[in-house]
Structure formats: C-alpha cells, structure tokens
Amino acid sequence: MEIIYILISISFLLALSFLAAFIWSVKSGQQNDLVTPAMRILMEDSKPISEKINFKYESRNDTIRKV
Amino acid sequence: MKVETIQLEKFSYDNKIVRNFAVATIIWGIVGMLVGVIIATQLFEPAANITQYGSFGRIRPLHTNAVIFAFVGNAIFAGVYYSLQRLLKARIFSGFLSKFHFWGWQTIIVLAAITLPLGITTSKEYAELEWPIDLLITLVWVAFGINMFGTIVKRRERHLYVAIWFYIATFITVAVLHLVNSFELPISFFKSYMVYAGVQDALVQWWYGHNAVAFFLTTPYLGMMYYFLPKMANRPVYSYRLSILHFWALIFIYIWAGPHHLLYSTLPDWAQSLGVVFSIMLIAPSWGGMINGLLTLRGAWDQVRENTILKFMVVALTGYGLATFEGPMLSLKNINAIAHFTDWVVAHVHVGALAWNGFMTFAILYWLIPRMFNTSIFSEKLVKIHFWIGTVGIAFYAIPMYISGFTQGMMWKQFTPEGTLQYGNFLDTTLQLIPMHQMRALGGTLYLIGAIIMGYNLFKTMFQGHLTENEAVEAAPLQNLEEQEVKALHWHSWLERRPFQLLVASLIAILIGSLVELIPTFMVKSNVPTISSVQPYTPLELEGRDIYIREGCVSCHSQLVRPFRSETERYGEFSKSGEYVYDHPFLWGSKRTGPDLQREGGKYPHSWHFNHMMDPSSMSPGSIMPSYPWLFEQNLNTSKTQDKISAMKTLGVPYDAYQIKNAVKELNTQAREIQAKLAEEKIKISPDKEIIAVIAYLQRLGTDIKKDQ
Numbered sequence: 001m002e003i004i005y006i007l008i009s010i011s012f013l014l015a016l017s018f019l020a021a022f023i024w025s026v027k028s029g030q031q032n033d034l035v036t037p038a039m040r041i042l043m044e045d046s047k048p049i050s051e052k053i054n055f056k057y058e059s060r061n062d063t064i065r066k067v
Numbered sequence: 068m069k070v071e072t073i074q075l076e077k078f079s080y081d082n083k084i085v086r087n088f089a090v091a092t093i094i095w096g097i098v099g100m101l102v103g104v105i106i107a108t109q110l111f112e113p114a115a116n117i118t119q120y121g122s123f124g125r126i127r128p129l130h131t132n133a134v135i136f137a138f139v140g141n142a143i144f145a146g147v148y149y150s151l152q153r154l155l156k157a158r159i160f161s162g163f164l165s166k167f168h169f170w171g172w173q174t175i176i177v178l179a180a181i182t183l184p185l186g187i188t189t190s191k192e193y194a195e196l197e198w199p200i201d202l203l204i205t206l207v208w209v210a211f212g213i214n215m216f217g218t219i220v221k222r223r224e225r226h227l228y229v230a231i232w233f234y235i236a237t238f239i240t241v242a243v244l245h246l247v248n249s250f251e252l253p254i255s256f257f258k259s260y261m262v263y264a265g266v267q268d269a270l271v272q273w274w275y276g277h278n279a280v281a282f283f284l285t286t287p288y289l290g291m292m293y294y295f296l297p298k299m300a301n302r303p304v305y306s307y308r309l310s311i312l313h314f315w316a317l318i319f320i321y322i323w324a325g326p327h328h329l330l331y332s333t334l335p336d337w338a339q340s341l342g343v344v345f346s347i348m349l350i351a352p353s354w355g356g357m358i359n360g361l362l363t364l365r366g367a368w369d370q371v372r373e374n375t376i377l378k379f380m381v382v383a384l385t386g387y388g389l390a391t392f393e394g395p396m397l398s399l400k401n402i403n404a405i406a407h408f409t410d411w412v413v414a415h416v417h418v419g420a421l422a423w424n425g426f427m428t429f430a431i432l433y434w435l436i437p438r439m440f441n442t443s444i445f446s447e448k449l450v451k452i453h454f455w456i457g458t459v460g461i462a463f464y465a466i467p468m469y470i471s472g473f474t475q476g477m478m479w480k481q482f483t484p485e486g487t488l489q490y491g492n493f494l495d496t497t498l499q500l501i502p503m504h505q506m507r508a509l510g511g512t513l514y515l516i517g518a519i520i521m522g523y524n525l526f527k528t529m530f531q532g533h534l535t536e537n538e539a540v541e542a543a544p545l546q547n548l549e550e551q552e553v554k555a556l557h558w559h560s561w562l563e564r565r566p567f568q569l570l571v572a573s574l575i576a577i578l579i580g581s582l583v584e585l586i587p588t589f590m591v592k593s594n595v596p597t598i599s600s601v602q603p604y605t606p607l608e609l610e611g612r613d614i615y616i617r618e619g620c621v622s623c624h625s626q627l628v629r630p631f632r633s634e635t636e637r638y639g640e641f642s643k644s645g646e647y648v649y650d651h652p653f654l655w656g657s658k659r660t661g662p663d664l665q666r667e668g669g670k671y672p673h674s675w676h677f678n679h680m681m682d683p684s685s686m687s688p689g690s691i692m693p694s695y696p697w698l699f700e701q702n703l704n705t706s707k708t709q710d711k712i713s714a715m716k717t718l719g720v721p722y723d724a725y726q727i728k729n730a731v732k733e734l735n736t737q738a739r740e741i742q743a744k745l746a747e748e749k750i751k752i753s754p755d756k757e758i759i760a761v762i763a764y765l766q767r768l769g770t771d772i773k774k775d776q
Contacts, residue, residue, distance in 0.1 A: 002267070003270055018315070025227070041154060
C-alpha cells in the first residue's frame with residue numbers, strides 16, 4: 001500500500017496550498033468585506049458607452065460629480 | 068484647486084469564445100444523452116448492441132465521457148469565460164489561448180468518440196482515454212489555467228468574488244488528479260499499462276474518480292451558481308459569508324473522501340474508515356451551498372412562479388441537496404453493503420448529473436444566449452415545455468433506478484430458511500429489474516427530448532439575434548502603486564512579490580517533480596507478492612485480459628468478492644489484496660449488471676464460455692448480455708505480445724528473459740491446448756482466434772489462491 005503514502009502526501013500538499021491561498025486571501029484583505037461583493041456583481045452590467053455615466057473623483061471636497 | 072481624475076479604461080469582453088463553448092455544450096449534450104438512451108435500451112434489449120463498435124461495454128464509457136467532459140466540460144468553460152471577464156472587469160487574457168483551449172478540447176472529444184468505440188481504452192472509469200489523449204488534455208488544461216490566471220492578474224477589480232475561488236480550486240485540483248491518475252507505460256500509440264497495480268491502482272482511481280465528481284461536476288458549478296443565480300434573480304446571494312465559509316470547508320474535506328468507493332474491498336480498513344469519516348463531514352459544506360442557493364430566492368418565489376430559468380435553478384439546487392445528502396449516507400458501510408454494485412449508485416449519480424449539472428447548464432444557456440445575441444428567447448413556451456419534460460424525465464429515471472437498486476441489493480443477500488441463497492442464479496435478479504430498466508430508458512428519452520427542444524429553441528434564438536462578439540465596457544483600473552508597477556514587470560516578479568502565491572506555485576512544482584520521481588520507483592518495489600501461489604499471467608491470458616479491457620467487460624462485471632456470506636456463498640472465497648499484485652490496471656469494476664467474475668476460473672468448462680460468448684442466451688436463457696461474434700472471427704494480434712510482457716517486467720512483474728523471448732511461442736502452445744480441450748467437447752475453432760485468449764483469461768481468474776489449499 002505504498003501508494004497511500006503518496007496519495008496522502010499529495011492530498012496534504014493540496015490542502016496546504018489551499019491553506020496558503022486562504023491565508024493569503026485573509027492577509028490581503030480579500031475577506032474583509034463580506035457584504036458588498038454580493039451586491040456589486042449585480043451592478044456591473046455593461047451598457048452601451050453612450051449611456052455610460054462617467055464619474056470624476058474630486059479629492060478636495062470628496063464629491064462625485066457627473067460629467 | 069487640484070482635481071484628480073480617474074481615467075476609465077475602455078476595453079471589451081470576448082463573447083465569441085463564450086458562444087463557441089455554449090454551442091459545443093448544446094451539441095455534445097444531445098450526443099452524450101443520445102448515447103445514454105442507447106445504452107439504457109441495451110440493458111433490456113440486447114439486440115440493441117449493434118456491431119462490436121456499438122456494444123454496451125465500448126459505448127458506455129462514450130456516454131460518461133461525452134456527458135462529463137463534453138457536455139459539462141464545455142458548459143463550465145462557457146460559464147467561466149463569461150463570468151470571469153465580468154467579475155474581474157477584464158477581457159480574457161489571451162485570444163490565442165482561448166482558441167487553442169476551445170479547439171483543443173473539441174479535438175479531445177472527437178478523439179474520444181473515435182477511440183472508445185474502437186475499444187482503445189485504459190478501462191479506468193472517467194479516465195478511459197489512452198495516453199496520447201491524456202497528454203493533449205494536459206496541454207489544453209494548462210492553456211485554460213494560463214488564460215484564467217492571466218485574466219486574474221490583469222483584473223480591474225481587487226476583490227476576488229467567491230465564484231473565482233471555486234474556479235481556481237477546480238483548475239488546480241483537476242490538474243493534480245489528472246497527472247496522478249495518468250501514470251501509464253506506453254506499449255504502442257494506442258495501448259498502455261497503468262504503473263499502479265491492483266489495490267493501489269484502485270485507490271488512485273477512486274481518489275481520482277471521487278474528486279472528478281468534486282472538482283469537475285461540483286466546484287465549477289457552485290462557482291457558476293454564485294454568479295448566475297444572483298444575476299438571474301437580480302438579488303444578492305443570501306449570505307456571502309456562508310459562501311466563503313463553505314467554499315474553504317468543501318475543498319479541504321472533499322479530497323479525503325475517495326476511499327468510500329472501496330468499502331468492504333481489500334483496501335486497508337483504516338483507509339476505508341478515513342474515507343467514511345470525511346464523506347459524512349461533507350454534508351455540512353455541501354448543504355451550505357445548497358441552502359445558500361435556495362435562500363437567495365427568499366422573498367422572490369413569486370419570480371420563480373413566472374420565470375422558468377429560475378425553476379430550472381430550483382430543481383438543480385434541490386437535486387444537489389438530494390445527491391449530497393445521499394452521498395454521505397451511501398458512504399455508511401451498512402448502507403453501502405446493499406447499494407454498492409447496484410443501480411442505486413446509478414440513480415445517485417444521475418440525480419446529481421441530470422438535475423444539478425444538466426438543469427443548471429440549461430438555465431445558464433437560456434440566460435446567456437439571448438443576452439449575448441441582443442434578443443429575447445425565441446419561444447418562452449418551449450422553455451416551459453423543456454422544464455416540465457426534463458423534470459418528469461428525471462423522476463422517471465431516478466425512481467425506477469432506486470427501486471431497482473434496492474431490489475437487487477436485497478435479492479443478492481436473501482437466504483432461504485434452509486440457509487441457501489434464495490436467488491442462487493444471478494440471472495433471476497437481472498430479470499426482475501427489466502421493467503425498471505425500461506422505465507429508466509423512458510425517463511432518459513424524455514430528458515433527451517427536452518434537450519433537443521432546447522437546442523432548437525436556442526439555435527432559433529441565435530439566428531434571430533446578432534452576437535456582440537466584443538462587448539464594449541469601461542472600468543477604472545486598479546488604483547494601487549504596486550499594481551501599476553506590475554504591468555511593466557515580468558510575470559515572475561509579480562509572483563515574487565506575493566509570497567503566498569509563490570509558495571503555492573513552488574508546492575505545485577515540487578509536487579509534480581516528486582511524483583515523476585517517486586511513483587514509478589515505489590510502484591515497482593511494491594509488487595512483491597504476499598501470496599506465494601499467485602503467479603503472473605501467461606502471455607495468452609494477458610492478451611485475453613487486454614481483450615476483456617477492450618470490450619469493456621468491467622462495465623458490468625466486478626472482480627471483487629466482498630467478505631459477506633451472501634457473496635462467498637454465491638461466488639467463492641472473498642478477495643485478498645495479494646491476488647491483484649499483477650493487475651495493471653485493476654478491474655474491480657463498480658457495477659454488477661452481471662455476476663462477479665473474480666472466482667470465475669474453473670467454474671465452467673471451456674465449451675460453456677465458448678457458447679456463452681457466442682450467444683449468452685443459449686447458456687443463460689433471458690440473459691441481457693450481448694453476444695461477441697467478432698471474437699470468433701478476429702485473429703489474436705500477437706505482434707505486441709513480447710512488448711507487453713517486457714513492459715510488465717518493467718513494472719515489476721517477475722517475468723524472466725526466457726519468458727519474454729519465448730512469449731509468442733508459449734502463447735501458441737497454450738492456445739493449442741485450449742483448442743484441443745474444446746475439440747474434446749466437439750467444438751472446432753482455430754487456435755489463433757481472440758476467443759481462445761478470452762477463455763484462457765476467464766479460466767485463470769481467481770484460481771491461483773485455490774492452489775494453496
């Protein structure tokens with residue numbers, strides 16, 4: 001049953017790589033916001049360019065102004 | 068006054084590649100389901116086995132490969148390519164790789180459709196394709212990976228939505244599974260032997276097989292569910308937090324559950340128990356996904372009443388919930404003892420396949436295609452008809468198969484008050500199931516009709532609309548110093564700046580390296596027979612075994628006697644792991660449409676096998692086994708016999724130089740012996756026909772262990 005040691009090592013390495021990915025995702029802030037991502041995907045629909053609204057970000061008074 | 072302007076970048080989404088995969092999904096789906104209906108018919112009407120290229124054993128893998136890798140595979144790629152671009156606000160990384168991915172995948176499917184009916188197969192379930200195709204699969208999968216990770220790197224949205232995590236896990240795990248389960252030693256362009264043997268091969272196979280279900284049929288579909296369901300219902304997923312939680316739990320637990328396919332086998336008990344424990348645990352993350360999906364529709368059930376696409380999704384999620392409840396239950400040893408090898412397992416996988424994969428695919432196609440073609444669906448009414456005919460089809464498929472599985476499992480175990488088997492003739496149990504198999508074929512046909520209606524409806528939709536090949540969009544780039552620098556840097560520098568990604572990448576590299584080094588060494592050393600009387604196959608038996616593999620006998624006949632009184636009474640001594648050390652690949656099977664063959668050797672005279680293979684109903688009236696007339700016409704090809712024996716020696720089977728040199732001579736001698744024995748029973752046949760090799764193999768099966776007694 002030598003293969004079982006190989007399979008367990010592979011599965012373990014795979015789990016370890018998942019763990020690494022998990023730690024990365026937490027450290028890099030991927031999991032900080034667990035509410036808005038669900039909303040965001042509903043607002044990404046592309047419209048024809050002409051209908052698009054361009055936003056300009058003004059650093060002085062933090063207002064968003066329609067151009 | 069200083070005004071900072073964020074320049075919106077103009078780019079476009081590639082819809083053409085999504086359309087291509089979607090069209091392939093429709094076409095291969097119909098083909099795969101059609102083959103399914105044909106093999107379902109063969110199980111009650113043996114006359115439906117037309118020529119050797121259409122016999123059950125050869126086209127059953129065609130059905131499974133077509134629906135899993137062609138239908139579901141193309142659907143995954145369509146769904147991933149559509150959602151990935153939008154979730155990341157970036158065009159797919161490389162148009163060339165997309166094309167290579169698409170055409171490469173279709174080539175693999177066509178090659179499968181050619182080689183499997185020809186009997187070119189490794190016989191390992193869901194990994195039947197021979198080594199050159201395995202190499203092509205690896206290339207195409209890598210292209211898919213580069214395309215996906217490339218898109219992730221150049222994304223304009225920092226947060227990786229949960230669907231993308233599911234896609235990443237899918238890519239990595241399927242890559243590892245495919246590599247480990249494809250360790251084959253080629254003999255010729257069309258033939259190879261597995262490096263693993265017997266119980267070791269069985270474990271690798273079901274580690275692969277189970278995770279193929281997990282990471283090809285489940286995780287990518289969960290990812291797509293998290294993108295498309297909120298879009299379809301136009302409401303956010305019930306709990307994003309739950310989606311993250313159940314994702315990580317699911318992928319950590321799934322990889323350990325494989326051994327539940329080998330309960331009561333010769334696999335060590337502790338490994339079986341490990342598989343059971345993790346399988347039971349799986350119910351939590353699986354139901355996490357199902358509940359999250361269904362609750363997304365909370366307060367929107369009025370929409371479900373109106374919207375057929377959402378109806379498809381509800382059935383898909385319900386099917387997922389049923390199948391993932393049943394899976395852990397089937398992993399319990401006491402339930403597995405009844406269900407294993409019966410139609411129960413077939414019912415289980417089809418609830419998952421028809422409802423979860425099939426219905427979600429249909430929903431996504433109905434949602435995607437009108438959107439990409441700037442039109443509405445050709446006929447809303449046909450969508451409704453499809454939904455109802457498909458749902459009834461699933462019921463007609465699953466319910467008879469549950470009854471059939473339970474019936475057969477119980478009949479196998481039934482003893483009379485005197486203590487003998489109530490149904491000592493296996494055929495009694497087979498005949499009992501025929502009405503159930505007829506209903507199943509009807510259910511499958513209804514489901515297929517639904518898919519054909521969908522094909523018509525969607526192609527009409529495509530013709531009435533116009534595809535936006537490149538959908539123009541604008542989005543702000545990632546505003547981050549680091550990210551801006553990265554653009555100018557080499558990809559490797561990007562990796563180096565991310566220690567964890569680097570760790571993952573190096574792990575994968577180490578993994579592949581050590582596998583290539585370790586596996587062959589380990590496997591050759593491990594072929595030390597633990598039962599002294601177990602000997603390698605003779606050249607003729609080995610050739611016979613290869614015909615057994617070619618004809619797909621393993622689809623219906625197991626070679627594993629479980630340690631139950633009901634099985635030892637029926638078949639003989641239960642199986643020992645030491646008996647399988649020379650079996651490259653293992654042939655335990657997963658379904659007993661016919662009886663187990665592990666102790667077949669010596670049970671009947673040569674003439675019985677001869678007549679039975681020519682016309683099974685002559686020996687077993689009412690048998691549903693197809694006849695194999697071509698084995699009596701075709702000459703055994705011995706041009707590769709020597710290479711085969713020599714390859715087996717490389718894999719650790721103790722043949723000596725003399726045996727390799729005289730392989731064909733030895734083969735001919737044994738063939739003439741069998742011919743002489745048949746002649747004694749008044750059967751005339753030339754010794755160079757394939758049937759002689761098959762008889763040699765069948766008569767050898769499971770006999771070595773008896774020599775000890």
